[in-house]
Each structure stands twice: as structure tokens, then as C-alpha cells.
Amino acid sequence: MISTPENIHSIDALRTFIHTTLCEKENLLADQFGMSEIMLIKRGRECGMQFLLQGPRSVRLGAIWAAEQNIVYFYDAQGERYKKVRLSRHIQMNEIDSRVA
Secondary structure, eight states, X not given: OOOOGGGOOSHHHHHHHHHHHHHHHXXXXXXXXXXXXXXXXXXXXEEEEEEEEEOGGXXXXXXXXXXXXXXXXXXOTTSOEEEEEEOSSOOXXXXXXXXXX
């Protein structure tokens, strides 16, 4: 099932939504390209996450989830923001597991 902003209620659903959206931007096969994550910290507190997808031919795509605003910003291979999505359900930072670097 492909996630949409309306049915994202967990960090795993958020990961799936972001990965799918980034792959669609450059017509990449989602099962061929993994995504890495970095926790973002502001003033000693976790405030969001950065998601990075490394595609073929040095294509790099990214997304930032700003937890407090509950918004995901998507960036293309040139580093330009191309999409902004407000999530309808708030995801708590304490739901994030140890898979995050």
C-alpha cells in the first residue's frame, strides 16, 4: 500500500511515503535504492529527521521532516525544494527507533 499524507500515523509509514515520493521524482525503482536517515537536533533536542536517497549516476535526493511543524520538505538532485507536504497526523519523536544513525 502506498502511503499518502492522510494515512501516515507512524515513523515507518513516514519512511515509506518519503522513499516512494523521492523515487517517483527521478523515476527510480524503489526496491533498487535504499534510503539513509539522520536525526536532526536543535538546542540538544531531537527536532526532525533528514532522509537521503542515493540514486544512479550520483543522483542524490533528500527530504527533511520538521517534527514540530509536522511538515516534510522534498529536495531534488540540484538541491532545490520541489515539494512541501503537511502531514495530517502528528508523529511523536519518541516513536523513532534505533535504526536512525
